[in-house]
Amino acid sequence: MELENQEIQAKETIVVEEKSTQETQPEIKKDEVKEEVKTLTQKQIDDIIEKRLARQKESFQKEQESLIAKKEQELSEKLKTYETDTKTLAEQIKLKDSELTRLRYGIKEDKYDEVLALKDFRMKKDPSQSEEDALKSVLLERPEYIEKTIKQIGIEIKQDAQEIPIYSDEILRMYPFLKMSNK
Numbered sequence: 001m002e003l004e005n006q007e008i009q010a011k012e013t014i015v016v017e018e019k020s021t022q023e024t025q026p027e028i029k030k031d032e033v034k035e036e037v038k039t040l041t042q043k044q045i046d047d048i049i050e051k052r053l054a055r056q057k058e059s060f061q062k063e064q065e066s067l068i069a070k071k072e073q074e075l076s077e078k079l080k081t082y083e084t085d086t087k088t089l090a091e092q093i094k095l096k097d098s099e100l101t102r103l104r105y106g107i108k109e110d111k112y113d114e115v116l117a118l119k120d121f122r123m124k125k126d127p128s129q130s131e132e133d134a135l136k137s138v139l140l141e142r143p144e145y146i147e148k149t150i151k152q153i154g155i156e157i158k159q160d161a162q163e164i165p166i167y168s169d170e171i172l173r174m175y176p177f178l179k180m181s182n183k
Contacts, residue, residue: 105135111145118142 040048102112115138122134129137139146 101135105139106146106148107139108145108147115139115142115145 098112098116101107102109107115115135118138119131119134122137123129123131126134
């Protein structure tokens, strides 16, 4: 029984508490709530839309301008890289062409700058002369600037061999059949 009494008392306290919270909150009637409804004219709506579109357009333009500036900077950097690469490659090509010319004509490496200076002098003196002709004339005047190539050395050896007989006259008298192979 005591348990039932405690339950009844607990229910009464809950009901009392509910009543007290209901009393503290004022009842709001639907009639008393007035919703403020703002009605807009077509002109006002058009103005709002225009302002919103103007803001969107401005933000889009700023975005596009920043993208354009970024792309311009990237392209500018690429262009600078290509220009420096092109200059470097042009210098390398010039050096290789110069080395090829030196090797083609057999010019001594330590004399090559001097030969080029003489060639340039000849071309200034006679502008109608080609670079190749000027270079050849310098080398004809100064054969000491030319290295001996294997072919030239071989020709010299062959010429020397023709001048010096293989067999002496004494051997040729002893063996006359060698005379034919000597020539």
